Amino acid sequence: MPMDKIRAFIEEQCLIEFDDSFPEDSNLFKEGVMDSYGYVHLCRFLEREFGIHFTEAEMTGNVLVSLTQIRDTVAAKLAQGAQQ
Template identity: 70%
Template sequence: MSKVRQFIEEQFLIEFDDTFPETSDLFKEGVMDSFGYIQLIRFLEKEFAIKFTEQEMTGGVMVSLAQIEAAVALKAANRPADRS
């Protein structure tokens, strides 16, 4: 999941550390807005070959790096196997 962390740190010019843990709410901390959230979702869908439903995106579950990584891991684990 280092790709997710790297994307967020580079895109939003932050660094996760002791003073800004991975559980920090990116919206409440002013790091990410709705436009940035859409950019993040697009990156995650492309990078991990997953698709988020509108309900998943608007449910407010993915507000921290820890929650985002958990959601991506769950989606990736549950995606249909490639049948090519």
């Protein structure tokens, strides 16, 4: 499933593993596993991998702070693109 690529990317880049002690809705910034450099890297990966684009407002608006939110945002962008 394509969304599994997102989880694998975050786990690899942040050296974490999502499980019961670190759920997918954990705030990656508050937990200290993601910094601004990692965030930009993540956004560029998502744009390349899924052919989507993030606006500056989306990138700075706390939209992509957890795996759950990232998946939801990517799914919404893909659905939106399919409707155009």
